Amino acid sequence: MQEMKKDINRSAEIKLKISRIVVYTILIFLSFLCLFFFYLMFVNATRSNAQLQRGFTLIPADNFFTNLYNAWHDGTINIPVGMKNSFITAVCSAALTTYFSALTAYGTYVYDFKLKKLVHLFILAIMMIPSQVSAVGFIQLAFKYNLTNKLWVLIVPSIAAPSVYFYMRQYLEATLPIDMVEAARIDGSSEFKIFNEIVLPIMKPAMAVQAIFSFVGSWNNYFMPSLLLNKAEVKTVPVMIATLRSADYSKFDMGKVYMLMVMAILPVMVIYVILSKSIIKGVTSGSVKG
Numbered sequence: 001m002q003e004m005k006k007d008i009n010r011s012a013e014i015k016l017k018i019s020r021i022v023v024y025t026i027l028i029f030l031s032f033l034c035l036f037f038f039y040l041m042f043v044n045a046t047r048s049n050a051q052l053q054r055g056f057t058l059i060p061a062d063n064f065f066t067n068l069y070n071a072w073h074d075g076t077i078n079i080p081v082g083m084k085n086s087f088i089t090a091v092c093s094a095a096l097t098t099y100f101s102a103l104t105a106y107g108t109y110v111y112d113f114k115l116k117k118l119v120h121l122f123i124l125a126i127m128m129i130p131s132q133v134s135a136v137g138f139i140q141l142a143f144k145y146n147l148t149n150k151l152w153v154l155i156v157p158s159i160a161a162p163s164v165y166f167y168m169r170q171y172l173e174a175t176l177p178i179d180m181v182e183a184a185r186i187d188g189s190s191e192f193k194i195f196n197e198i199v200l201p202i203m204k205p206a207m208a209v210q211a212i213f214s215f216v217g218s219w220n221n222y223f224m225p226s227l228l229l230n231k232a233e234v235k236t237v238p239v240m241i242a243t244l245r246s247a248d249y250s251k252f253d254m255g256k257v258y259m260l261m262v263m264a265i266l267p268v269m270v271i272y273v274i275l276s277k278s279i280i281k282g283v284t285s286g287s288v289k290g
Contacts, residue, residue, distance in 0.1 A: 038265075039058075040058075041258060041261060041262060041265075042060070042262060043057065043058060043059070043060050043061075044254075044255075044258040045064060045067060045255070045258040045259045045261070045262045046060040046061045046062065046063055046064040046067070047060075047061040047063055047255060047258075048061065048063045048066070048067075048255050049252070049253045049254050049255050051063070051255075052254045052255060052258075053254075063255060064259075066255075067253075067255040067256055067258070067259040068259055070253060070255070070256050070259075071244075071256040071259040071260050071263070074244070074256060076243055076244070077232075077235075077240040077243055077244065077260075078232060078233075078240075079237075079240070079260065079263065081232075081233060081235070082235055082236055082237045082239075082240045083237060083263070083267070085151060085234055085235065085236050085237075086219055086236040086237040086238075086264075086267075087219075087267065088151060088155075089151050089154050089155055089218055089219075089225075089236060090214075090215045090216075090218040090219040091215070092155045092158075093154070093155050093158035093214055093215075093218040094158075094210075094211045094212075094214040094215040094218065095211075096155065096156075096158050096159050097158045097159065097161045097164050097210065097211075097214040098164065098207045098210050098211045098214060099207075100159045100161075101161050101164035101165045101167075101168050101210065102168045102199075102200065102203055102206075102207060103195065104123075104165050104168075105165050105168035105169040105171075105172055106168075106172060106195055106199055108120050108123075108169065109169055109172045109173065109176070110176075110178065110181055120169075123162050123165055123166075124162065124166060126160075126162045127162035127163050127166060132223070135223065135224065135227075138157065139224075139227055139228065142228055147228075148228045148229070148230065149228070149229055149230055149231045149234050150234070151234060153228055154218075154221070154224055154225060154228065154229075158214070158218065161214070164210045164213075164214065167206065167209070167210060168203065168206060168207075168210070171203060171206040172199075172203070175202055175203075176199060176202055176203075180198065181194060181198075181199075184198055208275045211275065212271060212272055212275050215268070215271055216268055216271075219237070219238075219264075219267070219268055220238060221236075221238065222238035222239065222242065225238065225239050226238075226239050226242065237260070237263075237264045238264070240260065241257060241260050241261060241264065244256055244257045244260060245257055
């Protein structure tokens with residue numbers, strides 16, 4: 001019997017080791033796929049336009065500062081202005097998206113009112129509509145009322161984010177007991193005080209997850225800014241990258257384009273590093289209903 005138990009334990013240990021090896025192999029492969037293209041972009045940012053035309057390489061060159069100088073002093077774009085515009089748009093959009101989506105999710109989760117389920121289903125139905133469909137009417141409206149070349153025309157619509165609402169609603173159902181809200185009401189707290197001082201701290205991990213996604217989505221957004229922002233002083237980074245790419249072939253410098261792409265990615269990486277712990281908490285906390 002003891003020998004049989006030892007054999008069973010050994011086989012279980014071998015299976016566990018094999019499963020771990022398989023899991024770690026897959027994770028290493030996926031990590032390589034994610035990081036390889038970032039590394040390749042940084043390598044290309046160190047190469048000149050002539051070197052880039054020769055083909056692919058994994059070895060960095062010595063044109064990093066030359067590309068940085070050329071991109072920074074390019075006459076067709078203004079990188080500090082573009083960074084400022086993208087940062088303002090992304091931060092404000094992320095803040096509005098996460099706060100008002102959390103507020104809406106809290107309202108449909110905590111309060112009982114007529115047509116509650118219909119409101120929830122209506123928001124989810126809007127989530128299924130492609131953004132390009134609604135963008136056509138919005139762009140026509142913006143041109144009709146002279147709302148172009150203003151950053152807030154990109155920020156205000158971010159309040160309506162059905163996908164963020166859905167995630168917040170699922171997170172609330174997993175982490176927020178209704179009894180806690182009832183107890184706060186009995187203690188005399190106002191509804192906004194309950195939400196801002198009790199519910200929001202509970203939702204910090206979820207809001208961090210959606211904040212980084214909203215920030216990245218707004219920072220990388222090219223479709224709407226390219227149609228609504230025509231003046232140089234309000235252009236965002238993706239529009240400036242497209243401007244460099246569409247330059248005259250005789251003046252086209254791919255090294256400058258890669259350098260601008262590197263500068264565009266750095267703020268996103270900084271935001272991710274700052275919020276990474278909260279992102280992990282948000283993904284794990286809302287996965288199991290408590």
